[in-house]
Amino acid sequence: MIEHALLSAGTLIIVAKLAEGVLRRFRLNAIVAYTATGILLGPVTGIVEPAGDLDVLLGIGIFLFFFLIGLDELDVPGVIAAIRGRFFIAAIIAAVIPLVTTLVVTFNIGYDFALGLTFTEALCLAGILSLTSLGVVTKVLVDENRLREAIGIQIFTTTLIAELLLLGRNVRLSLPPQGGRPVLVHPAPCEKYRQTSPSKSSLYQS
Numbered sequence: 001m002i003e004h005a006l007l008s009a010g011t012l013i014i015v016a017k018l019a020e021g022v023l024r025r026f027r028l029n030a031i032v033a034y035t036a037t038g039i040l041l042g043p044v045t046g047i048v049e050p051a052g053d054l055d056v057l058l059g060i061g062i063f064l065f066f067f068l069i070g071l072d073e074l075d076v077p078g079v080i081a082a083i084r085g086r087f088f089i090a091a092i093i094a095a096v097i098p099l100v101t102t103l104v105v106t107f108n109i110g111y112d113f114a115l116g117l118t119f120t121e122a123l124c125l126a127g128i129l130s131l132t133s134l135g136v137v138t139k140v141l142v143d144e145n146r147l148r149e150a151i152g153i154q155i156f157t158t159t160l161i162a163e164l165l166l167l168g169r170n171v172r173l174s175l176p177p178q179g180g181r182p183v184l185v186h187p188a189p190c191e192k193y194r195q196t197s198p199s200k201s202s203l204y205q206s
Helices: 002-024 029-042 054-074 078-082 087-104 119-129 134-143 149-174 190-198
Strands: none
Touching: 002 029, 002 054, 029 134, 054 134, 078 149, 087 119, 087 149, 119 134, 134 149
């Protein structure tokens, strides 16, 4: 019910803010506090379960977070200028190296991890595991007041491009060509791994 979801969200926010205040004394970023709160109230104690109405609220929170970033924090001309520069190449390298490294494990290259995956499944799982976290990077840059600076724009742009490249590749694998046209396969090869990958929603409860 919505009342239970609001109570859970309020609990997350209060505990996360208290943890943030404590960890700030040790010069740790708020992301650490939010992650610790999610682990403590979720898997450890089971007080909060991200399902139903709470899952909707978490999705709205993430949407509003990025909306505010785009509205007030982001220097769009700076991002466009960075995309046109050498950072596009850096983003490709940042996407390819983790993908290839993870594929070595998921496809049992050089050592048999007994995963039993086809190449497409191994590539899907490698793509998900090697995804960067644009939300985490953006939150850290905002907290450190770096997002409007040149270095912050460059980091944000590189992370954004790398994430889009990996997400685009996963979408492409989920839409294999049939008869010359991409047709959605159900279930998509990547879907079962996407559903079981760790959620980052608990990072944005401030």
